[in-house]
Amino acid sequence: MSKIVEKAELYVSEILENKLNPKFLYHNLRHTQRVVKSTKELLNFYNLKPIENEKILLAAWFHDTGYTKGVNNHEEESCKIATKFLEDNNYDIAAIKDINAHIMATKRYHEPVNLQEEIIRDADASHFAKKSYWETTDYLQEELRELGIATYSNKEWRDENIKMFRNEHKFHTTYAKENWEEGKEQNLKLLVKEKKTEKEIAKKEALKAKYKSESPDRGIQTLFRVTLKNHLTLSDIADTKANILLSVNAIIISVALSNLIPKLDNPSNTYLIYPTAIFVVFSVISMIMAVLATRPNVTSGEFTKQDVQNKEVNLLFFGNFHKMSLQDYEWAIQELVKDKDYIYSSLTKDLYFLGLVLNRKYKILRWTYTIFITGIVISVLAFGISFHYYGQTVPGT
Numbered sequence: 001m002s003k004i005v006e007k008a009e010l011y012v013s014e015i016l017e018n019k020l021n022p023k024f025l026y027h028n029l030r031h032t033q034r035v036v037k038s039t040k041e042l043l044n045f046y047n048l049k050p051i052e053n054e055k056i057l058l059a060a061w062f063h064d065t066g067y068t069k070g071v072n073n074h075e076e077e078s079c080k081i082a083t084k085f086l087e088d089n090n091y092d093i094a095a096i097k098d099i100n101a102h103i104m105a106t107k108r109y110h111e112p113v114n115l116q117e118e119i120i121r122d123a124d125a126s127h128f129a130k131k132s133y134w135e136t137t138d139y140l141q142e143e144l145r146e147l148g149i150a151t152y153s154n155k156e157w158r159d160e161n162i163k164m165f166r167n168e169h170k171f172h173t174t175y176a177k178e179n180w181e182e183g184k185e186q187n188l189k190l191l192v193k194e195k196k197t198e199k200e201i202a203k204k205e206a207l208k209a210k211y212k213s214e215s216p217d218r219g220i221q222t223l224f225r226v227t228l229k230n231h232l233t234l235s236d237i238a239d240t241k242a243n244i245l246l247s248v249n250a251i252i253i254s255v256a257l258s259n260l261i262p263k264l265d266n267p268s269n270t271y272l273i274y275p276t277a278i279f280v281v282f283s284v285i286s287m288i289m290a291v292l293a294t295r296p297n298v299t300s301g302e303f304t305k306q307d308v309q310n311k312e313v314n315l316l317f318f319g320n321f322h323k324m325s326l327q328d329y330e331w332a333i334q335e336l337v338k339d340k341d342y343i344y345s346s347l348t349k350d351l352y353f354l355g356l357v358l359n360r361k362y363k364i365l366r367w368t369y370t371i372f373i374t375g376i377v378i379s380v381l382a383f384g385i386s387f388h389y390y391g392q393t394v395p396g397t
Contacts, residue, residue, distance in 0.1 A: 059102030118172035129183030275382035282375020
């Protein structure tokens, strides 16, 4: 590397790091370094004179320094900065003009007139073919927004990039066409695929929205589903409560039969007869009522075609069809699904009769718990009274 190029690298790095607006997230030192790297890759392929290589590298270093002065006419500003630096270093005037021409070749829509301009233009757009394209394009989108130049949605930005790839940009040098074009096409395919995927998702969402708008019954279906689930849960809770009472009273009676009642034939324990009887009777009543709360009530299990045609039978409850043949039941279900009103009517009946069953269960359970608690209290009082008034007067106690 020539000394002037080394000086230019230090000079450009310093001004881009310290004088460039931090909102330039893309057109900064990192971008310039990438362009210089791509320029060297191209120059290594082409057998140009050292002076030509030097001028192109200098142009690559200075091509975006004009952004330190603002966005507008930054290429011209870059030429001014390069000219001053090169004149201060006694660089050849004619060569400075060539370098400025190379810088101006990076201007958008410029059509290169020679190999040197083709090299600098391809190097400046080399990121289109790189894997780092996705990172750099995001930085450019954000930079435009931060600077107040343009604000793009992700969809709009992707469409702009596709348009750039297809309609505006092209590689000029033979080397770039042979080595970078494939990477560019790959990135374009990914952009198009992303757009296609987004379209498919949007189409699915539109169909879903359309389905929802055309299916106001979904709310009704959800109402029935949630309510039926709640009813079944309440029924399970009632059965669990009844089972708890059955288990507790079974244990109480077992203890009474094995430990308490055998002792009553002893004359000294006669005072325990009434408390024990009260204790056992209340436990037995509680058990009976707990059984009644969970005792199933199955209906006839048959229906006629006339019942189905008149919509008088709930085909959703097993008690109405368990004695029917499969053929008759299939026919009835087919009739049911033909009529939306019949479906909702059946669901409503199902809910209603479930509610009646729950009402019966919880009423019996309430009485069962009341009787159980009352029996426990009365039994304890009876035992206490018996011990107090009679236990001490019985001989041998």
